[in-house]
Amino acid sequence: MVYTVWSAFNRFRTDTVDLAPDVTDRARTSRNYLFDQVKRLANNNADFPRLKGGYLSFGSFARKTKIQPLDDVDILILLNDENTEVQSLYNEPYTYYLKAKNSFAPLYLFTDDYNYVNSTKILNKIKYHLSSISNYKKAEIKKTMQAVTLNLSSYDWVFDIVPAVPAYNYSGSIAYYLIPDGKGKWIKTDPRVDSTNVTKINSRHNGKFLPTLRLLKYWNRRTHKPRLQSYYFETLAIQVFQYASSIDNFPNAIKYFFDNCPFYINQICSDPKNLGTALDLSVPQSTKDKIITAMSEASTFAKYALVYEEKSDNKEAIYWWQRIFGYEFPSYG
Template identity: 60%
Template sequence: MVIRQRKSTCTNPSISAILSRVSKQILWSFYMPYTVWGAFDKFRKDCIDLSDTSTKTAIASRDYLFDQIKALAQNNNSFPRLSGGYLKFGSFARKTKIQPLDDIDILVLLNGKGTVSSISPSDPFTYWLKINDENASLATFPDAYGYVDSNKVMYRIRDLLKTISNYSKAEIHKKLNAVTLKLTSYPWVFDIVPAVPINDGQGGIGYYLIPNGLGKWIRTDPRKDSDIITSFNTTHNSKFIPTVRLLKYWNARTHKPRLMSYYIETLAIKVFQYATPINEYHSAVKYFFDNCPLYLNISCPDPKGLGPNLDLNIDQQAKQKVSDAMREATGFIYNASIASNVQDEKTAIYWWGRVFGSSFPSYGS
């Protein structure tokens, strides 16, 4: 007699339910931080890094906006003539933007033909644009001395941007150096910065002149910023930019004076210039706080070499408060390291929470 063995199946509802609950618990525990590494990973995803969806949507809306600006320039003679396209600008362009996505900067390139730039005799970082041709595109924005008034350029752009649909409001930025355009469908705004390309004398563009908020112009070049941070990110195993975002989150906390976003990025560049490549985010954050106070207490030149020192308007008292906060963070990180060395991840995560605040995940949360 042949005895056939019956195949085992999970048809029992109680067994299926148990297996389902177990699998869900295993899956859920995968996302729950039981290690410092896991806590940092969850923290970055939940609180710091922009989602792929919002990034793609923002890029598409930026491209759509420039199409509208091009149409305005083509169909309205009073709009400043354009010179090609636009340049990505600011922290969103450098991929150092943190949540929430609240603003996107773009340089709109204007046709500067018929103008000549010169340095102000009273300020080496202020530039003038002399109108040499009455038919120049920018000749319709003169000041009392025959120079292009950057404020007039911005006000004209603002007035015409108000006519574009899908945008609720256009106004001059509080720093008077950009036109801020608010959207009806998304939470972020666009800061539109008019820029005049300046020839380098060799057939290329040496830099760009943008409004200084006082009717004159200052130099910038987002290409250089992009090259610098991209190079650092490559050197540091694609972990430099995410580390900068972590540091910018810490900088934005309200327990101390806030440094300018671009300044904190530049400090990170200085700190990691001669460091070994980054492998772990928590180690990189520790390295930054260990070394940054030294760089914070000396002058910080513009890394592009085009503008004044980034710390020009930061007094020593404010620097000292930030430096003290960094040293406090170093103490918390030391405690976290001691706990990690004895495999006490719960305590280590607690101390990292003291560094980044209540939004940092708690153990097993």
């Protein structure tokens, strides 16, 4: 039974928004199992892309920003970069070539006529060999041509497997990773930066940023308005709360977000890693305007909810939170 705003949010998070602990544990175990199978494939097949070290978990599941249902788990599998060099394109500032210096390069098998390593060839070879994994159901190249999506019959979620080549700086540390650009070449990324950014702001807010973000991501997913791409939406939330007072409760934090996010939506949203194009590059102003209108309405509803809660009218307060989050948000009683 739900008779307070606090209990309504608690029920909503547990039943509808947050991943259940047992699901999270199973997903992590399955991720480890998958990489063990990938290593086996690499060891048993000379034409499988050569690996270097382990894997890197990334995406919303790794950052603990995933909401129900768990539909995908992302991993970067690290490839052997020996005897390769990164070359940039003067007319494509965020696209790169990976050139094999000689035939001894572990990735030489996947080069074109000019000795450039073709990322699409690597994806296709990974897809080809995945069929020998136990519990295999289906594997296909994602529409973005940046990952192999693997379905295993024993799990509800799919795995997005992204081949990544580590690139090093002068001190010998990994500076960034190259991943497929969808056209055979490469782009830069570094999920470590995203993980660090989320961890820092969550710590600054005493562990309350992540659950707040997941609640907001649920709102973003609702169909009564356009939906912003998940990573872009997360970045907006980080911008909003980066210098805000410490989050003390979810209702106040949610209203604060709706009040302040429109300012950031109307700004250019640069890649937090400084490795790629702006996150809002493909978002038209008309879409931004619709999101801002929806946020203004949500802010008004949140104000009503807070006023009624202050008057100890939890029934009416819960009604207004339900107007924001939809009928999955628990009703009073």
